[in-house]
Amino acid sequence: MPGQKIRVLIAKPGLDGHDRGAKVVARALRDSGMEVIYSGLRQTPEQIVQAALQEDVDAVGLSILSGAHMTLFSRVVGLLKENQAEDILVFGGGIIPDDDIPKLKEIGVDRIFQPNAHTSDIIDFLKETVHEERH
Amino acid sequence: MDGTDTDKDQTVYTPEHLSQLDYQRDLGDPGEFPYTRGVYPNMYRGKLWTMRQFSGYGSAEETNHRCKFLLEQGQTGLSIAxxxxxLMGIDSDDPLSExxxxKCGVAIDSLEDMEILFEGIRLDQVTTSMTVNAPAAILLAMYVAVADKQGADRAKIRGTAQNDILKEFIAQKEWIYPPQPSMRLVVDSIEFCTKHLPAYNSISISGYHIREAGSTALQELAFTLRDGIEYVEACLEAGMDVDDFAPRLSFFFDSHNNFFEEIAKFRAARRLWAHVMRDRFGAKKEQSWMCRFHTHTSGYSLTAQQPANNVVRTTLQALAAVLGGTNSLHTSSRDEALALPTEEAAQIALRTQQILAHESGVPDTADPLGGSYFVETLTSQLEEGAWEYFDKIDAMGGMIKAIEKGFPQKEIQEASYRHQKAVERKEEIVVGVNEYLSDDTPLRIKTLHISPALREHQVQRLQTLREQRNHQAVKQTLSELKGAAQSDQNLMPFLIHCVKEYATLGEICDTLKEIFGAYQEPDF
Known part of the structure; x- marks a missing residue:
């Protein structure tokens, strides 16, 4: 399906309202030609996965700054598996300490972008990875 | 150079730039209207700024220990996260709390947690800043209840509740109820403080979160003071006299990277507020005209890369705040881009303030930059820009209407996107991030981990409380609160009754939600 637009859900799980990063990323992905759905604040993992399935996205980007990432990211990944949707990429960003990154990869989060990551890194990652998966 | 609004082309400023400036009208001596040069005649010679480090994490017991540690280190006020x-008014045993x-501060479910938090700390002898907004009135009720139980004189209770819901709708986005009932809770708590806690700052009208969400310095200044105007109008509508409550309104700003622009922002804030209070609202007391504020150095400006550099950034921002005449100051810890600060990092941050206070000589002179061609020009430019924003928001029908339209939110989103793009194009340099990268192994920072057992412990305590309290009294006080919420009575006495019977924060918030409804952010 090359040529088809990449569809991404940018979601904010957890209770924090810090949406600066999520909105900057959503806008940058949109500007690069992707179709972006922004979930709004305080979505439960169930709501996020449901939206991902309904919108038939290629990737879900999770933004969280509260420290609840281990709990909530693994719930999202788990629910995607339960729904046979492991092919949806999961990436994340926010305040995530180095030590947690390998653990998140282990549970199936494809990539973590830490503070000060470039939006172009995220765009490149999605273009490369979604492209590979489609072949 | 985050969010710079001022003219970058100008290299040299001369007396010509100040040709319109009138000393008495625009500056005045420190301690005199319009307070551009500071709210006190002798500024820091009389009293240093309050060194107030934000803290609070984990359980009430742990935060109690951290508070006692900071008091022993010479900190002069407590600040609770x-x-x-x-912050969302949800109990620890709610599934949403999982x-x-x-994680981001101390968990408070009931008065019991608050009693543990302040165990051994006399509330008539410390000042406490509580960073809480949507449920601020309830946390304040708990604070009053603890003070009452300690036998403290309510007139001696000092501190601040942030209690600024408008900036939640604009920037931080931790809301519970829609704007109108949210404003009522703010007004009720201001009225209660005015009558019963005369030494307590009933609100801290905050620009910090607006700035951290990506605004420019001008937007921070303008939206914050326009929020202040909205609160004053709401209190007047409730029948209060401006000079009764205005002296206890306080402000809270960010101190960001652009050194002189930040200093000018603080000076412009005082001048603007003095005019707003005297000319727009006809306040007569000098204390009503004064913009007193706390400053927090910018958390956003800190980088995960080469984190030791953050100590330098924070020092410059703290210096700007002091040169700008701040009344109290939090300095960020170098590891804040990574997690909650460790004890060592928090200590360096406090030491930074102590070095500024006792070694640099900076506090010896009130407003040492007053009269600088450049600083005065910047101050006037920011002031003018803020008046323009006020006009725009007034024309929309006020700040709540502007928020409903998404106006401040969109302005901030636009500014934050511009900044991000400028950094990515290297039009703005962030040392260690997009330039001057280091090949050295990055400094490993020990991050603070909160044990997952904490929730179990907290839930256990909460469930024991639910079993042991007086059920009838809890039911009764909650039902009275609900009745009061349907009337126009001040809710504070009802909230104090509820918390004294150990109704939980979640129960109280849910009771009010039945009457007030829940807020949903519109799409924009």
Missing amino acids: FDLPT GEVG
Whole structure:
């Protein structure tokens, strides 16, 4: 399906309202030609996965700054598996300490972008990875 | 150079730039209207700024220990951070709290937690800043209840509740109720403080979160003071006299990277507020005209890369705040881009303030930059820009209307996107991030981990409380609160009754939600 637009859900799980990063990323992905759905604040993992399935996205980007990432990211990944949707990429960003990154990869989060990551890194990652998966 | 609004082309400023400036009208001596040069005649010679480090994490017991440690280190005021379930009015045993309990601050479910938090700390002898907004009135009720139990004189209770819901709708986005009932809770708590806690700052009208969400310095200044105007109008509508409550309104600003622009922002804030209070609202007391504020150095400006550099950034921002005449100051810890600060990092941050206070000589002179061609020009430019924003927001029908339209939110989103793009194009340099990268192994920072057992412990305590309290009294006080919410009575006495019977924060918030409804952010 090359040529088809990449569809991404940018979601904010957890209770924090810090949406600066999520909105900057959503806008940058949109500007690069992707179709972006922004979930709004305080979505439960169930709501996020449901939206991902309904919108038939290629990737879900999770933004969280509260420290609840281990709990909530693994719930999202788990629910995607339960729904046979492991092919949806999961990436994340926010305040995530180095030590947690390998653990998140282990549970199936494809990539973590830490503070000060470039939006172009995220765009490149999605273009490369979604492209590979489609072949 | 985040969010710079001022003219970058100008290299040299001369007396010509100040040709319109009138000393008495625009500056005045420190301690005199319009307070551009500071709210006190002798500024820091009389009293240093309050060194107030934000803290609070994990359980009430742990935060109690951290507070006692900071008091022993010479800190002069406490500042409490609450966890997200507390800030959202949700109990620790609610499913929505999973993964969040104790993460960004201390978990408070009931008065019992508050009693543990302040165990051994006399509330008539410390000042406490509580960073809480949507449920601020309830946390304030708990604070009053603890003070009452300690036998403290309510007139001696000092401190601040942030209690600024408008900037939540604009920037930080931790809300519970829609704007109108949210404003009522703010007005009720201001009225209660005015009558019963005369030494307490009933609100801290905050620009910090607006700035951290990506605004420019001008937007921070303008939206914050326009929020202040909205609160004053709401209190007047409730029948209060401006000079009764205005002296206890306080402000809270960010100190960011652009050194002179920040200094000018602080000076412009005082001048603007003095005019707003005297000319727009006809306040007569000098204390009503004064913009007193706390400053927090910018958390956003800190980088995960080469984190030791953050100590330097924070020092410059703290210096700007002091040169700008701040009344109290929090300095960020170098590891804040990574996690909650460790004890060592928090200590360096406090030491930074102590070095400024006792070694640099900076506090010896009030407003040492007053009269600088450049600083005065910047101050006037920011002031003018803020008046323009006020006009725009007034024309929309006020700040609540502007928020409903998404106006400040969109302005901030636009500014934050512009900044991000400028950094990515290297039009703005962030040392260690997009330039001057280091090949050295990055400094490993020990991050603070909150044990997952904490939630279990907190839930256990909460469930024991639910079993042991007087059920009838809890039911009764909650039902009275509900009745009061349907009338126009001040809710504070009802909230104090509820918390004294150990009704939980979640129960109280849910009771009010039945009457007030829940807020949903519109799409924009």
